[in-house]
Amino acid sequence: MFVNPVRHITFDALDPYKTAEFWSAVTGFPIHPDDQEGDEEILLDPAQPGVPGLLFIRVPDAKSVKNRVHLDIQPPTGTRDETVERLIGLGAKLVDDRRREDGSGWAVLADPEGNELCIERSAAERGQG
Structure with a gap:
């Protein structure tokens, strides 16, 4: 039986909550009920076994180059x-x-x-x- 080893796909963000709201609209994954605006980390939880969540973590610097992924x-x-x-x-x-x-x-x-x-x-x- 295959078990997906990927737990989260993580994004650096200046504003994790705002970025998570956008991606929630893209994916349909809801923001985890324990996460709130102003938190350092915001998780979009797909609530589907084997499907990785999207995790947004606050960083101090803006994106500066093209994504590699x-x-x-x-x-x-x-x-x-x-x-x-x-x-x-x-x-x-x-x-x-x-x-x-x-x-x-x-x-x-x-x-x-x-x-x-x-x-x-x-x-x-x-x-x-």
């Missing part, structure tokens, strides 16, 4: 383009648009603190849903 997001509902627009409305910025005329490709966004994420086509758009 990022999350690829496949929307569970709706479309890639709807998700891009929704996240821009929540404070994300479009960094690189790799969407193609044939509907393939992805969009690279940055969260409000500058962490990159890619938005791919949904399973339905890929013909898998």
Whole structure:
């Protein structure tokens, strides 16, 4: 039996709570009930065995270079383009648009603190849903 050894994916953040709120909207993972605005660490708890949580830890310095690791997001509902627009409305910025005329490709966004994420086509758009 395989056991996922990854407990958390951790993000450095100037404002862990605000950054966690954004990522909660991206993933649907709720902020852990013990965590509150002003805490040094905020956990998004997927409450699903084997699925790592997203942990946001306060650091004193802003992001200064491109991420070496990022999350690829496949929307569970709706479309890639709807998700891009929704996240821009929540404070994300479009960094690189790799969407193609044939509907393939992805969009690279940055969260409000500058962490990159890619938005791919949904399973339905890929013909898998």
